[in-house]
Amino acid sequence: MGFLDKAKRAVTKAVDEHPDTIEKGADKLEDAINKKTGNKHSKQTAQGKKKLEEGLDALDGKKDDLR
Numbered sequence: 001m002g003f004l005d006k007a008k009r010a011v012t013k014a015v016d017e018h019p020d021t022i023e024k025g026a027d028k029l030e031d032a033i034n035k036k037t038g039n040k041h042s043k044q045t046a047q048g049k050k051k052l053e054e055g056l057d058a059l060d061g062k063k064d065d066l067r
Contacts, residue, residue: 012059026052 015022030049034042 008059011056015056015059022056023053 026049030045033045037045
């Protein structure tokens with residue numbers, strides 16, 4: 001098992017065990033970016049957050065962890 005396989009398994013486990021914390025982190029990241037850019041790119045940050053959450057949620061092949 002290679003490094004990337006181990007990393008994927010660790011991230012998948014974290015998403016399964018701590019979805020609320022990950023969602024809060026994604027919210028904070030979006031807010032921080034919006035604050036730094038003066039909300040000029042709020043559509044893009046919202047799309048980025050959505051893609052991040054979708055990608056993390058789909059790691060285990062199920063879409064059941066994040067909203």
